[in-house]
Amino acid sequence: MDNRHVRNVRRVWAAALLASTLAFSVAACGGDGEGEAKAPAASSSTAKDEGENAPEGETLPDRSKTLATLKNDEGIEMIVYSATRDSGGFLTISGDFKNPGGESFTTPVVWSGQEEAVAGAGPSLAAMTLVDSVGKKRYYVLRDTDNRPLTTSNYASSIESGESLNFFAQFPAPPNSSTKVDLQFPGFPNATIEIS
Known part of the structure; x- marks a missing residue:
């Protein structure tokens, strides 16, 4: 078995694991708090309106804890x-991009990264990276067997006000010895986040 075949098998396995994880997350999400039902419903409809595919559009982050809140120059918040x-x-990594401003925000092309191989996958967050300063390594978003990034993709070209x-x-x-990583994403300041 050559290395290329092994990589392809691993990618297929990773995609299958991601799909089962997302399905489990959707099944496990239940609203038991007051007001909690309204927020996920709004985000879910927003995601569908923005053209995300079903697994990504239906998966909502657990908002019970915030690891980091970052803001870009246009006032867009990235909440991890x-x-x-x-x-x-x-x-x-999961979170929200929020537009608290009064105007529509056009999502920049640079969010998709500079790799030509993922350009055909449409808009994505492939430019997001993690840096493990303890292990001295940088990690990039995983790809599936068709070279599509395993991240939110095919979202709308803008995030409307509110x-x-x-x-x-x-x-x-990263190895279990690394409990924190630095999140880097174009247009936002770097943030150190804790791994759970």
Whole structure:
């Protein structure tokens, strides 16, 4: 078995694991708090309106804890709710982009990254990276067998005033000895987030 075949098998396995994780997350999400039902419903309809595909549009981040809130020059907030390590060797970041301003925000092309290989996948968050300063490594968003990034993709070209775009991005997990990583995303300041 050559290395290329092994990589392809691993990518297929990663995509299958992601799909099952997302399905489990959707099944596990239940509203038991007051006002909680309104927020996910709004985000879910926003995601569908923005053209995300079904698994990504239906998966909402757990908003019970905030790891970081970042703001770009246009006032858009990037709120990171979780950085979850799973037993399969993956790390999934989830959160929201919120537009609290009075005008529509056009999502920049630079969010998709500079790799020509993922350009055909449409808008994505492939430019997001994680830096493990303890292990001295940089991690990039994983790709599936068709070179599509395992992250929120095909979202609308703008986030309207008062609306939000929920997101996820999946990375190879750093070693267990690394409990924090630095999140880097174009247009936003770097943030150190804790891995759970």
